[in-house]
Amino acid sequence: MNKRVTISTWFNHPLLLIGGLIVASVACAALLAPWIAPYDPSMINVREILLPPSWEHWCGTDTLGRDVLSRMLYGARVSLAVGFVAVGISLLIGICLGAIAGHYGGRTDTLLMRATDMVLCFPTFFLILAVIAFLEPSIWNIMIVIGLTSWMGVTRLVRAEFLSLRQREFIMAAQSLGISSFQLIWRYMLPNAMGPIVISAVLGVAGAVLVESGLSFLGLGVQPPDPSWGNMLTEGKDNIQIAWWLSLYPGLAILITVLGYNLLGEGLRDRYDPKSSRR
Amino acid sequence: MKQYAFKRLLGMIPLLIGITIISFGMMHLAPGEPSVVGNEFNPKVSTQDIERLRAYYGLDKPLYEQYWNWLKRLVFLDFGTSFSSDGRPVLDKVAERLPVTLWINILAMLLILAIAIPIGVASAVRQNSWFDRGMTIFVFIGFAIPSFWLGLLLMIALGVNINLLPISGIHDYGWQQMGFWEQQFDLLKHLILPVFVSAIGGLAGMSRYMRSGMLDVIRSDYITTARAMGVPEQEIRYRLALKNALLPIITLLGLSIPGLIGGSVIVEQLFSIPGMGLLFYEAVLSRDYPLVMGITVIGAVLTLMGNLLADLSYAWADPRIHHGGR
Numbered sequence: 001m002n003k004r005v006t007i008s009t010w011f012n013h014p015l016l017l018i019g020g021l022i023v024a025s026v027a028c029a030a031l032l033a034p035w036i037a038p039y040d041p042s043m044i045n046v047r048e049i050l051l052p053p054s055w056e057h058w059c060g061t062d063t064l065g066r067d068v069l070s071r072m073l074y075g076a077r078v079s080l081a082v083g084f085v086a087v088g089i090s091l092l093i094g095i096c097l098g099a100i101a102g103h104y105g106g107r108t109d110t111l112l113m114r115a116t117d118m119v120l121c122f123p124t125f126f127l128i129l130a131v132i133a134f135l136e137p138s139i140w141n142i143m144i145v146i147g148l149t150s151w152m153g154v155t156r157l158v159r160a161e162f163l164s165l166r167q168r169e170f171i172m173a174a175q176s177l178g179i180s181s182f183q184l185i186w187r188y189m190l191p192n193a194m195g196p197i198v199i200s201a202v203l204g205v206a207g208a209v210l211v212e213s214g215l216s217f218l219g220l221g222v223q224p225p226d227p228s229w230g231n232m233l234t235e236g237k238d239n240i241q242i243a244w245w246l247s248l249y250p251g252l253a254i255l256i257t258v259l260g261y262n263l264l265g266e267g268l269r270d271r272y273d274p275k276s277s278r279r
Numbered sequence: 280m281k282q283y284a285f286k287r288l289l290g291m292i293p294l295l296i297g298i299t300i301i302s303f304g305m306m307h308l309a310p311g312e313p314s315v316v317g318n319e320f321n322p323k324v325s326t327q328d329i330e331r332l333r334a335y336y337g338l339d340k341p342l343y344e345q346y347w348n349w350l351k352r353l354v355f356l357d358f359g360t361s362f363s364s365d366g367r368p369v370l371d372k373v374a375e376r377l378p379v380t381l382w383i384n385i386l387a388m389l390l391i392l393a394i395a396i397p398i399g400v401a402s403a404v405r406q407n408s409w410f411d412r413g414m415t416i417f418v419f420i421g422f423a424i425p426s427f428w429l430g431l432l433l434m435i436a437l438g439v440n441i442n443l444l445p446i447s448g449i450h451d452y453g454w455q456q457m458g459f460w461e462q463q464f465d466l467l468k469h470l471i472l473p474v475f476v477s478a479i480g481g482l483a484g485m486s487r488y489m490r491s492g493m494l495d496v497i498r499s500d501y502i503t504t505a506r507a508m509g510v511p512e513q514e515i516r517y518r519l520a521l522k523n524a525l526l527p528i529i530t531l532l533g534l535s536i537p538g539l540i541g542g543s544v545i546v547e548q549l550f551s552i553p554g555m556g557l558l559f560y561e562a563v564l565s566r567d568y569p570l571v572m573g574i575t576v577i578g579a580v581l582t583l584m585g586n587l588l589a590d591l592s593y594a595w596a597d598p599r600i601h602h603g604g605r
Contacts (some may be wrong), residue, residue, distance in 0.1 A: 019296070022298070034546065039493075050530055055375060057386070080594065114293065114294075114297070118294055118297035118298060118301060119301065120537075121294060121297075121298055121537070121579045121583050121586075122298070122301070122302075122575065122579045122582070122583060123536075123537040123540040123541030123578045124537065124538075124541055125541030125542065125544055125545070125576050126544070126559065126574070126578045126579075127305075127545060127575070128539050128562065128573055129559065129560070129563050130302075130305060130571050131303050131305060132563075134566065140415065140513070171390070192567065202531040210425055212422075213425050214425065214427065214545050217425075217427050218544070218545065218560065220563070233425075233427065233428060233431065236431060240439060240446075241436060241439055242383070242429065242435055244435050247428070247435060248432070249434065250428075251428030251432070252424060254425050254428065255423050255424050255425065255428070256423075258422075258424075258425075259419060259420065259421035259422075259423035261294065262419060262422055262423055263419065278356070
């Protein structure tokens, strides 16, 4: 089967195409924020408080007269940074634990999987809130906490992949040549389990962006005056009677970003995971 | 069946112990102690005062001793007393807040089932039709939409602009003076938006699973056999296939409990509903250790019980499980 990504691949898989385009444009918006933002995101202007959307301010202004569109562009940086770092942490933990459980099996496997089940019993959001309130709410802390509370799915996935890989002939062959466990995992098993891991990482970014926005909305995530889509919505809630634009646009940004990563993830799954492609 | 239930109950014990260890460890390894927080720079609070506070709450003992004492009391449902100024037992505080949260979540689940099953079945039966495609788009949006944002938009549309539904709390002014039925109607009116907002994520997921479950069943051999034998299509779909496609939904319902309970923090904060989620949020903000620990444990136990209930109903509905060796 030809698995190279060519231009026609993208057009034969509309999910992949739309998701990829959204992800790429949000990433561009975040990277280029300082150059494309029409205003300084933290410039307070008391003469332009709570202006509805207009040609000067496409998404209106907030209670301090700051431009909402500029703040959203800078907010994209925060959301994506949190998403990527959190997923990186959860991948690191998930791959290590999953690899150990799947490779060694037996008692190690049982122990690790029971521990995973225990963590899964907790409503994730409770777990995150409980930890975050005991730390100072800051962007670094929420990255770490989201990462530390979202590794369970990856662990299970990697373990399942490794368990089935262990039965494959090329792995047995490598093993019988006396290669060390670390080498076996790193050089032969992990690369062959990479597909599902990448897919779950892409979907994980979507999840992390959603969680970050929820935390910031509750005032426990990114702290004002730093803009984040979540804490902009807090301001929207406080001014719900008078300024609908403060609520509409930042949420739309979250929706589109999360949608983009979900579509990309599902598209990759359709393309590369034959088991679930018929669904 | 009884044996299976007993086995499952027994299997819960190590999980329960694990839950208590995790909650305890999390709260106590995290920096920031209530006796110190807010007092660090207060000249009137001497070191001796802090020591006395720590001794009062037992924070000066070694960790394992604190854990053991906490666990011993936990067995008798004694979660300790809140650090807040009212100093009431944690269990009382949670007990008065829990019913609203449970109601919202149960109603949300019923709503999910009532809408997702017909949508899933209809999409599967008419696979790749316009209806199916439309529903796929709805599912993707339902997955991606931040529930609190949907809540905000609905508040603006239905609460602020046309004043159709109340946007905060669970009672109107003058609730005490209303008649019984009027009170129930008022409560229901306040719960519509929170229930819908809690349900949206699950709604998308559930209809997706229902669709793929139904597709799997429709393609299976016994359905083909039934078709070959000339069983009417209606009967195949709604009697033979639906029954089997519904089975995994039970498990899924159990799995969706932690999400619903966790989500209640955001929904209750958004709509100012005095439930367990809002209580947890307030406890987190004021670093009320016993309350945070108590609610975390209760949330996990509720999840565990929900999963057990789901497993038992699954076993009850599917004879293969409790007759088989598992």
